[in-house]
Amino acid sequence: MEKPTYPRLPPSFPSSDICFWKGGEKFATRCKLRQVFRVLGYGSWAMSVEKPPVEICKGVNGLDKVVLREVRGSSAEVYLYGGHVTSWRNDHGEELLFLSTKAIFKPPKAIRGGIPICFPQFGSHGNLDQHGFARNRFWSIDTNPPPFPTVSTNKALIDLIFKPSEEDLKTWPHSYEFRLRITLGPGGDLMLTSRIRNIDAKPLSFTFAYHTYLSVSDISEVRVEGLETLDFLDNLKAKERFTEQGDAITFESEVDKIYLATPTKIAVIDHEKKRTFVLRKDGLPDAVVWNPWEKKAKSMADFGDDDYKHMLCVEAAAVEKVITLKPGEEWKGRLELSAVPSSYRSGQLDPQRVLQG
Numbered sequence: 001m002e003k004p005t006y007p008r009l010p011p012s013f014p015s016s017d018i019c020f021w022k023g024g025e026k027f028a029t030r031c032k033l034r035q036v037f038r039v040l041g042y043g044s045w046a047m048s049v050e051k052p053p054v055e056i057c058k059g060v061n062g063l064d065k066v067v068l069r070e071v072r073g074s075s076a077e078v079y080l081y082g083g084h085v086t087s088w089r090n091d092h093g094e095e096l097l098f099l100s101t102k103a104i105f106k107p108p109k110a111i112r113g114g115i116p117i118c119f120p121q122f123g124s125h126g127n128l129d130q131h132g133f134a135r136n137r138f139w140s141i142d143t144n145p146p147p148f149p150t151v152s153t154n155k156a157l158i159d160l161i162f163k164p165s166e167e168d169l170k171t172w173p174h175s176y177e178f179r180l181r182i183t184l185g186p187g188g189d190l191m192l193t194s195r196i197r198n199i200d201a202k203p204l205s206f207t208f209a210y211h212t213y214l215s216v217s218d219i220s221e222v223r224v225e226g227l228e229t230l231d232f233l234d235n236l237k238a239k240e241r242f243t244e245q246g247d248a249i250t251f252e253s254e255v256d257k258i259y260l261a262t263p264t265k266i267a268v269i270d271h272e273k274k275r276t277f278v279l280r281k282d283g284l285p286d287a288v289v290w291n292p293w294e295k296k297a298k299s300m301a302d303f304g305d306d307d308y309k310h311m312l313c314v315e316a317a318a319v320e321k322v323i324t325l326k327p328g329e330e331w332k333g334r335l336e337l338s339a340v341p342s343s344y345r346s347g348q349l350d351p352q353r354v355l356q357g
């Protein structure tokens with residue numbers, strides 16, 4: 001083949017980041033526009049401008065949202081309203097979080113689905129409104145967050161901050177700073193790290209949950225491993241304490257349980273989808289498992305009648321033992337979510353095996 005001759009490009013020719021595509025497959029990323037110009041015309045190449053790893057734009061009803069993108073194609077969306085993750089997609093573009101077909105993106109209602117933040121109160125475990133108020137307040141982008149002990153090389157991350165307003169101080173008179181970092185890892189893992197600092201002169205006590213709504217193909221085909229034989233508080237039986245019996249947890253009716261002092265890793269196995277979610281948590285001893293089932297689903301205005309079949313909440317939480325911070329103290333609570341193909345058979349939970357599957 002004859003050596004192609006390239007056109008001479010003027011020095012001012014733009015050199016922004018570009019992706020190459022062939023037959024729907026991404027061939028290369030972050031080439032310079034100058035190089036692309038040379039390749040065009042030699043084969044059936046297409047090109048597109050690489051989308052940024054962090055983009056701030058408008059979402060439903062004009063609410064501000066942040067889109068995180070990882071170079072291999074996974075993505076996440078975060079609304080500043082609630083500091084709320086509403087979408088997490090793998091590199092095939094498949095949605096991994098459940099979002100109600102009737103979700104209302106309108107304050108003061110919290111968004112139904114995704115990952116609402118329950119703070120400073122989980123559920124009705126206190127005098128505040130159900131799940132506290134962080135999920136229906138506007139958060140801000142934190143442009144200068146205090147450093148983390150380990151430096152992150154991830155580009156797809158956003159730091160948010162929530163500080164109580166004068167109104168909030170009237171209902172809950174405590175001064176604090178709540179920082180939330182949301183990161184999409186190179187393999188598409190979603191990580192949420194909350195840092196709450198007490199900046200008041202008196203102690204700060206709270207309960208907390210990442211109220212994660214996982215998307216599942218069919219709830220009756222789902223199994224949770226890692227919670228068997230643990231004690232739990234049953235919200236459907238006046239928070240009475242029971243011990244889980246037998247095997248992994250499966251679903252055939254309404255469930256609303258707070259499992260206590262759980263392992264740091266929990267697996268949610270979706271047999272039909274052949275997908276396993278692995279939840280890893282730190283600083284959050286409890287795990288809430290919730291599915292409203294048919295009757296409650298019908299009573300919820302922002303929840304489709306059949307939506308209960310396609311969701312399961314497994315919530316990394318701190319409920320039974322209230323967290324108390326002395327003045328100046330900081331608490332950290334972390335959740336890491338991965339979705340892997342299941343090559344999973346029954347037996348004790350071994351998340352390492354799940355991950356390698």
Ligand SMILES: O=P(O)(O)OC[C@H]1O[C@H](O)[C@H](O)[C@@H](O)[C@@H]1O
Pocket residue numbers: 123130131235256257288289290313
């Ligand atoms: O309707 P929400 O206030 O969002 O609460 C939804 C659910 O959240 C948690 O999982 C609680 O354990 C449930 O008791 C509650 O029904």
